[in-house]
Amino acid sequence: MISPRFLSRRDLFTALRPAARAASSNYTPTEHFYRELRNHYPVVSAEHWRLTLAHGAQVMASLSHEDLLASPATEMDATLCSYAVHSSSALISHGRWCGVALRNLLPERSAYARVMGADGRDTTLTRQQLENAVMAYAVNGVELPAHLGYPVKLIVPGTYDHKCPGWVTRVELSDTPVADYWLRQGKVLPDDVQPFARIEQVLPRSRNGAPYRLRGIAYAGLRAIQRVEVSIDDGDWTPVSLAAGVPGCWSRWRAEWYPALPGSYALRVRAIVDGIDQHPVIPRPFVVNVEAVV
Amino acid sequence: MLTRRTFLKLGGMSLAAYTLSRWDGWRALQPLSLPTGRTIGAVPLYDRPNGKIIGYHFPDRVMTLGKARGGWIAVEDGYVAQAAIEPMPTWKQTATLPARFPAHMEVVAPAAIVRTEANALSPVVARIAHTSQMQAVDHLSGAHGGWIALADAHGALLGWSQAVGWRTLDDITP
Numbered sequence: 001m002i003s004p005r006f007l008s009r010r011d012l013f014t015a016l017r018p019a020a021r022a023a024s025s026n027y028t029p030t031e032h033f034y035r036e037l038r039n040h041y042p043v044v045s046a047e048h049w050r051l052t053l054a055h056g057a058q059v060m061a062s063l064s065h066e067d068l069l070a071s072p073a074t075e076m077d078a079t080l081c082s083y084a085v086h087s088s089s090a091l092i093s094h095g096r097w098c099g100v101a102l103r104n105l106l107p108e109r110s111a112y113a114r115v116m117g118a119d120g121r122d123t124t125l126t127r128q129q130l131e132n133a134v135m136a137y138a139v140n141g142v143e144l145p146a147h148l149g150y151p152v153k154l155i156v157p158g159t160y161d162h163k164c165p166g167w168v169t170r171v172e173l174s175d176t177p178v179a180d181y182w183l184r185q186g187k188v189l190p191d192d193v194q195p196f197a198r199i200e201q202v203l204p205r206s207r208n209g210a211p212y213r214l215r216g217i218a219y220a221g222l223r224a225i226q227r228v229e230v231s232i233d234d235g236d237w238t239p240v241s242l243a244a245g246v247p248g249c250w251s252r253w254r255a256e257w258y259p260a261l262p263g264s265y266a267l268r269v270r271a272i273v274d275g276i277d278q279h280p281v282i283p284r285p286f287v288v289n290v291e292a293v294v
Numbered sequence: 295m296l297t298r299r300t301f302l303k304l305g306g307m308s309l310a311a312y313t314l315s316r317w318d319g320w321r322a323l324q325p326l327s328l329p330t331g332r333t334i335g336a337v338p339l340y341d342r343p344n345g346k347i348i349g350y351h352f353p354d355r356v357m358t359l360g361k362a363r364g365g366w367i368a369v370e371d372g373y374v375a376q377a378a379i380e381p382m383p384t385w386k387q388t389a390t391l392p393a394r395f396p397a398h399m400e401v402v403a404p405a406a407i408v409r410t411e412a413n414a415l416s417p418v419v420a421r422i423a424h425t426s427q428m429q430a431v432d433h434l435s436g437a438h439g440g441w442i443a444l445a446d447a448h449g450a451l452l453g454w455s456q457a458v459g460w461r462t463l464d465d466i467t468p
Contacts, residue, residue, distance in 0.1 A: 233407045234418040235353045238336035258355050260332075260404045261387050262438045263456040264414030287414055 026252065028093035030140045034080060034161070035147055042118040042167045046151045051135075053106060055173040060107055065151055068137060071100045076134050076155065079219055079250045083160040083189050086196055092219070094250050097155050099136035102171070106130075110173035114180075115154050117165035121181040124174075125163070129156050129191075132248075135168065157248030158222035159191050193221030197228045197253065197271035199286040211256035212288070218242065218271040219250040226275065228253040231268045240269075259290045329359045331367075331379040332404035332424060339372040348372055354404035356382070382424050389439025389457035396431045399442065403459030412441035412454040419453035427463065428452075 028034070046065040053061040063071075075098050082091035102113070113130045116122040125133060133156045137144055144150045149166015156163050162182055182189050197218035205212055218228045225245055229237035240255035259265060266285035270277045337351045343366035351357070351374070359379065360368030367376045385402040392399070401422050408420040412434050422428065431451070432443035439457035446452045 230352070232352055233421075235405075235421065236336040238350050238352050241349060255352075257352055258357075260354050260356055261456075261458050263458055266414055285415065289414075 027095055027140055030095070030142055030145060030148075032093070033095065033139070033145075033148060034082065034091050034093040036082065036161065041147055043146050044118055044151055044167050049151050049169070051105075051152065051168065052170045054170065055108065055110065061105075063105070065137075068100060068135065068152065072104065073098055074101050074134060076136075076157070077246060077249050078134075078155050078157045079248065080155070080161050080164065081193065081219065083162060085160075086194065092217070092250070095139045096141070097134055097136040098138040098141075099134045099152070099155070102133040102135055102154070103131055105135065106171070106173065108173065110175060112174045112177050114172040114174060114178050115165055115168055116170040116172070117149070118167035118169050119165070121162075121165050122178075123154075123163050123165055123180045124178050125156065129159065129163070132157050158193055160189065160193060162189055163191055193219060195220035195223060195225060195271045195273040197225075197269045199230075199267055199269050202267070202286065202288050211258050212290075214240070214255040214257055214267070216253050216269055217250045218245075218253055218269075220245075220271060220273050222247045223273050225251060226272045228269060228271050230255055230257075231270075232257070232265055234266070234268075237270065259288075262290045264289050329381060330356055330384055331359050331381045332356050333374070334378050334380055337374050337378040339369075339374060340366075341372055343373050345373070356404055380424065385461075387458060390461040391433060391439065391442075391457060392430070392462040395433060396429050396445070398427055398463040399430045399460045400427045400463055401425060401459060402461045406455045406459040408444055408453040408455045410453050412436070412443075416454075422455075430460070433457065 049065050051063040051068060052059055053063070075096060077094070077096050079092065079094045081093070085091040106113070109127070111127055113125045113127075114122055115125060133154055135152050136155045137152050139145075139148065144153055144166075149168070152168045153166040154164050154168055195218070197216060199214060199216045201213075201215040203213040203215065214230065216228075218225050224247070225242065227239045228242050228251075230240050231237045238255075240253050242253045243251050245251040253269075265288045267288060268285050333351045333353055333355045335353050337353075337355075338347045339349045339351055340346065341348045343364060349372075357369050357379075359381070362368075362376055365376050366373045367379055369379075382404065387403075401424055404424050406422045406426075407418055408422060409416040409418055429445045429449075430442040431445045431449070434441045434443075434454070441454045442457045442460060443454055444452045
């Protein structure tokens with residue numbers, strides 16, 4: 001039923017494309033979606049796939065793919081990113097996910113839920129995370145691709161991708177937390193997204209006297225970003241125009257910049273949440289070379 | 295076929311164009327350049343005096359200044375506090391380097407950034423305001439006039455700045 005499939009070089013290249021490709025739309029095109037680089041991922045047949053719901057060892061229900069599709073569907077915008085997004089440029093995507101709210105699938109409640117995937121990875125959700133989680137079977141209006149976790153990927157808004165296993169086969173309720181895959185590997189990874197902002201594009205001026213247009217994203221998980229600020233050559237942090245944010249989704253920001261003279265500039269951006277800059281790492285500057293100022 | 299009438303028309307127009315192009319009176323007919331200024335720090339932009347903030351201008355943005363009234367000054371896209379703007383002349387955005395170093399130089403750009411190395415990615419040592427003067431001790435050629443090495447009052451190397459924002463002050467060159 002489950003067989004490994006190797007990624008081609010093209011797949012690897014696709015995975016490294018920056019989210020800026022989707023700058024024209026708020027959604028990242030599915031083919032450019034961020035994915036974890038791994039040597040292989042499971043290919044699961046929907047015909048034979050079953051989702052087992054259990055409380056400990058006791059199985060409460062077993063759903064087929066058709067059962068899942070027949071359940072009341074919900075749609076949700078959510079941003080998916082790796083915990084390494086703060087030091088790498090491409091590990092974030094935003095999509096519209098369609099699936100079934102996990103809380104609606106479970107016949108009873110529990111303090112924790114362990115969600116397991118066919119790739120051997122699992123995660124443990126708290127009750128609050130479980131309330132917001134969606135078992136997604138489609139993204140951006142198309143069936144979930146195999147490399148993103150077909151037939152079902154768990155989406156937990158405001159968390160990193162390692163809390164959102166794909167190829168989900170079993171949900172197990174428990175009263176105590178269980179060490180998840182990454183903890184068993186000896187890695188302690190954060191659950192909630194640390195706020196950050198990024199410059200994605202610097203569009204050159206369209207005519208003499210026009211400004212350079214700065215574009216980027218900011219994301220703080222379920223927390224609200226108060227403002228995004230840009231600094232040019234370590235000058236004063238200047239607030240920029242920020243689109244209204246939705247919890248669990250990235251926000252786009254924009255600014256217009258009139259460089260005073262030709263030369264090289266180092267641009268930095270930061271997101272302010274709860275009154276302070278909470279970037280876990282100092283972002284590398286975005287270098288812009290201005291050829292001429294007219 | 296070129297008729298006599300057409301020939302005279304074309305000849306007259308050519309003569310008039312040549313004469314007008316050499317007439318210095320055109321300069322007098324051009325409007326005076328509008329006053330300009332630079333923003334001091336990140337400057338809030340208001341929709342009207344004492345109105346609401348509609349955005350911010352980056353530091354050292356050079357902009358055309360309109361009428362000033364009651365502590366506010368009109369700019370291209372709104373109003374800013376007059377205290378946040380420093381008037382400055384327009385300048386030619388080309389480097390004017392001295393014939394030899396060391397030399398005294400002046401910041402003609404809205405501000406000059408001094409870095410530890412002649413590289414836009416190197417750390418910023420200082421930000422020097424418009425019209426400030428410093429001693430330049432060396433020059434590295436490159437795009438936009440290259441980079442100049444600046445020294446402090448004791449002659450020790452302070453850092454490097456892009457030459458395009460500076461002009462030489464030959465009259466006080468030591």
